[in-house]
Amino acid sequence: MRIECQHRDEHSCRFVLSGALPSFANSVRRAMAAEVPKLAIDSVGIYDNTSGLYDEMLAHRLGLVPLRTEEGTYVPIRECTCEGQGCDRCTVSYTLSVEGPGMVWSRDLIPNDPEAAPASGDIPIVKLEKGQKVVIEARAILSTGKEHAKWQPTTVCGYKNYPRVSIDAHCDGCGACVDACPRRVLHLVGRKVEVDGERLEDCSLCRLCDKACLATGIGENSAILVGSEPDRFIFTVESDGAIPAPEILRQSISIIRARGEELSRALSEIAEG
């Protein structure tokens, strides 16, 4: 199994996974979206809210603010030694106190741990008029996307099979397929259609080229064969800012590995017992 990274930065990551079963590719996708833990605000205490939004609405907006999460700094509250009370190891507390006029921004959320500050400070929470006031205390805990989408570290997270497009010898070079392709994967070289190597990965397997070729009356079979490689996948992962995208991939792999080891241990115990 191989992973080739094509594009990698803080926010997004694009890579090709080859030599893997479709089930494994899907488990990587699911692990990235639903198993990698991150911090999110899950309980809010409202001391004063004379703003235009209801308390529930404010709490909802605060919950969606992505918070920077460093792996291993916090433990899930259920596994913590404080037994769900909430302590420094499992919770981060925030205070927000703003008086109008003006906008309440996510940067006004003051954490007790500066490492767990909001990933973006420019998220507007609520607009206040003169005399309006918001005083809030919030608590963030570590959890996973399985529980609620606000704990999902990824936004876009998906894969497709690696496309395989080949031109048959009986192509007459009419160029109908070139015009039909919405992703511009094909191009004409002289009187011959060729696949643009750089754009092949953009192919969405829509087969419009296939249909266009048949429509020209070329015969029973189209001159273009569109298929996909069953064991190669192009992944696209985008982070919401809480955890860098390559880091999400790394963590998801170690989660899958830990799960696999747990399964094989359990199986060998059954076999021995």
Next chain:
Amino acid sequence: MIPVRCFTCGKVVSSFWEEFKRRRDAGEDPKTILDDLGLFRYCCRRMLLSHKEIIDVTNPYQ
């Protein structure tokens, strides 16, 4: 208030709202602004395009 995230994909879109509004009101084509801001999916684009701010209308009635 502008929703914090895109309803469909979950990308944080609210942080772009102020800039989008300022530039749109200055007469710039929304297409160029959205491209500039890096909102290339149509789910995120509609969040800003179709948003109507009513907080200033409701605020006096608190």
